[in-house]
Amino acid sequence: MVEHKFCRDCGDNRPASEFSADRRRRDGLSFYCKQHARKRVRTSRDQRLGPPKARHPRDVQLAPGxxxxxxxxxxxxxxxxxxxxxxxxxxxxxxxxxxxxxxxxxxDKFGGSRTYHLQRRYGITAAEADAMLADQGGVCAICAKAPAAHVDHDHGTGAVRSLLCFNCNGGLGQFKDDPALLRVAARYVESHRAGQLVGPPPGQQRWPTD
Known part of the structure; x- marks a missing residue:
């Protein structure tokens, strides 16, 4: 049994204990030392299959931190x-x-940061959002006055509805997209506005004087 063997990758004689057993060879030891044999296997596998999916440092010493x-x-x-x-x-x-x-x-793969954001959050592209904006004439689908800068979607189903301005989009959110609650709020505003139009009873001032 040999005590030392030359490793071509090391360029030096190494102790026999640093070589794996190989019955096919005359000396019973692998051609390369264990360290370089593993390195050659990894390199060959990476060349055939690409880099590993779960990547770890190879032959790298890491200090704490x-x-x-x-x-x-x-x-x-x-x-x-x-x-x-x-x-x-x-x-x-x-x-x-x-x-x-x-x-x-x-x-960039998704066509830029705007498309990436829109697809990730709403499932539409920047081109689709621009087409919606053009169909709405560039203004909010509710108030039809302010610029439509926000994508409105159904929080239950995730379906995109239209483009809204900041105030209208925020208003829907405050009312939790509840149509019944929105109708109650509309009746509330209308009833008070009607009372203001009728005016106060005779002999009473509308506003306090002091």
Missing amino acids: QKWCPDCSTVKPLDDFVRNAGQASGRGPYCKPCHNARGRASR
Whole structure:
């Protein structure tokens, strides 16, 4: 049994204990040491299948308070990573620059930040929103006066309804999109407005004088 063997990747003789057993070879040891054999297997697998889906630092020593970013292959302090309560470390898998770059790439993939936001939240594209705005003449679908800057949707079904101005969109939200409550509010305003038109009883002033 040999005590040492030459590893071509190391360029040096290594102890036999650093080689895996291989009965096919005359000396009973693998051609490369364990470290370089694993590295060659990983490289070959990555070339065939692409990088691993769950990426971990390879042959990287991490000190306490450090984390490895798989996109830039750099070890950085934990503070350089975005916060993520879903991770055991409390930080996301990517450093802040790489995290931001991935976000930009995702938005660009969907046609820019506006389309990305609209599709993610409402399921429509920027072109569809622009078409709705043109159909409404650029104004709110309720008051028909103020610019329509907000997408209104049914909070129960998620279906997009129309484009509204800030006040009308906020008003619907305050009344919880409840048609019955909105009708009660309308009758309330109408009844008080009718009373104001009739005026106070004879001998009474409408407003106090002091």
